[in-house]
Amino acid sequence: MFAKRLKELRKKRKLTMQEVADYVGVAKSTYAGYESGYRQPTLESIQTISRKLRTSTDYLLGLSDYPEPPAELNHNAKEYLNYEQLHWDGVPLEKGDLELIRNLLERVLRDRTPPKED
Template sequence: MHNFGDRLKAEREKKKQDNTYWTQQYVADKLGVARSTYTAYERGTKQPSLETLKKIADLLDTTTDFLLGRDNTSPNTSNISYAAKDGASSRTKEDDEEMTEKFRQFLEWQREVKRREGE
């Protein structure tokens, strides 16, 4: 998986494994672009603007560096799903949502630290 389109599709499909609403149409709607435009991103026939690239990375819980092939490690929250299953039978849906939100906040903090280091 070397190009942007392949990485983009793989990240969306990881999300779709857990939640079937992660279709191309769903992502396109969230980004404010036509589905055909988003499909072209995944196929590699069109490149998003920098602003759209940032939105894509945030939406998919990954980094622009990963999507662009500058970093081979995706911080996608689905990567922790197996670790998070320990004790899952005693957790409520609200507990899971809270844990996901806290992890999302951690990822945002981590991105901010990286951004500041780059200044």
């Protein structure tokens, strides 16, 4: 079931095997093994794949029949910026890039927050 759902969702999201493999940090042949059922990914890889495919690990593992993530998923940008494998249109973001982005967003939020009254 895992391999079938993996392939179906990847195609539904219009992603190539290479795109998902790059995001997960594995070779395309390794990822192809996941889709064929020949290989089993680590739990960490399953979590990463679920983020790329915008689904839940429960769906991929056959514990849920709902491929779309629940509405209450946390979309906190601060948490996303802690992932080491973020990219912008396929260009990997390095640790320094992410630090600059975090600092910029913190500055934006500081500027938007009204000053405390004494």
